[in-house]
Amino acid sequence: MIYLRLFFEFFKTGLFSIGGGLATLPFLYEMSDKTHWFSHADIADMIAISESTPGAIGINMSTYAGFKTAGYPGGVIATLALATPSLIIILIISGFLQKFKDSRHVQHALYGLRPASIAMITAAGLNVAKVALVNIDAFWASRNPGDLFIWKAVLLGILIFAGQKAFPKIHPIAFIALSAAAGILFRFAGV
């Protein structure tokens, strides 16, 4: 029975959280208050874990909450439940898009959607950069513009950018692994 409730609650979260993983957060807080399956502190922990593992926060939270509530099967069921609404809705849209792809209206809509899409990708990159390359707290503390940037991170960024340009054949995963190594070696988080 608990499996069914888990499925239902996370299906609902998947259905109503539109956009990125953080869009699931309000639903997770609500679920925490209602079901007590996990606490607000658990959510905060999961945000930290999601930032340090692959996978969106919504996916990770559903696995974690499902596991805490009903063991390993619970973790799997809750995660699949979160993915089910996407699956159904996109299957419908994909069929529609395929059928009307040549329609002028669809082409026009895509003409407007594409710049919006990459604008949001740019903003997402900027959000990562704010955490990865800039230290606003240090800047406010010292008022020294030199403290605004985390210089070793900026240097690594330039090296990766140049490296990708020079060796386009190298897989992005290799650069991700190298950056992790550099982060550990040069204590990027300062701990």
Added chain:
Amino acid sequence: MKEILELYLAFFKIGAVNFGGGYAMLPLLERDLVETRGWTTTEDLTDYFAIGQCTPGLIALNVATFIGCRRKGIAGAVAATVGFVSAPIVIILLIATFLQGFADLPVVQNAFAGIRVCVCVLIIQAVLRLWNKSVVDKTTLVLYLAVFLMTALSGVLPLAVPAAVLVIISGILGVLIGGLRDGKAGNTTANGKEAEK
């Protein structure tokens, strides 16, 4: 069956290294699915992200479903989606079972501070590659800047517009502006298109 398994494995791999949210998977998709396998095109990916942004569910899942569905219908969509979440499920279950303070470990924090730098460079490069196909004239440039500013400044603006709403408005503007242009281009071409149908 082989193609279904291929879809599962391709998305398993992307899911296993997809740090930093849905948009960060774009460079990986471009490399593995566009360049290496030729399963989709960069334009299609951009469209999937736009549509995935304004439909229910996480963007990453929506994009995985889209690509799987195009390749192999419903079975392909399921394979891609399940493949994408497989690695995160295993990782979180492992952490929940064995590593309570995982995110607080210094080595983890340092590694991810490094990975974030890489993710941000990968995203910038993806934007640069998509630019020519998306920002094709002054209208699309204005649209790009407007959506970028509204999204980037959403924390500062008095009225934060949800991303989904921005995408829907952009789509509607596209239809309106495109329709106006067709109207200006003269009735002959419009009639010609009608006659073709």
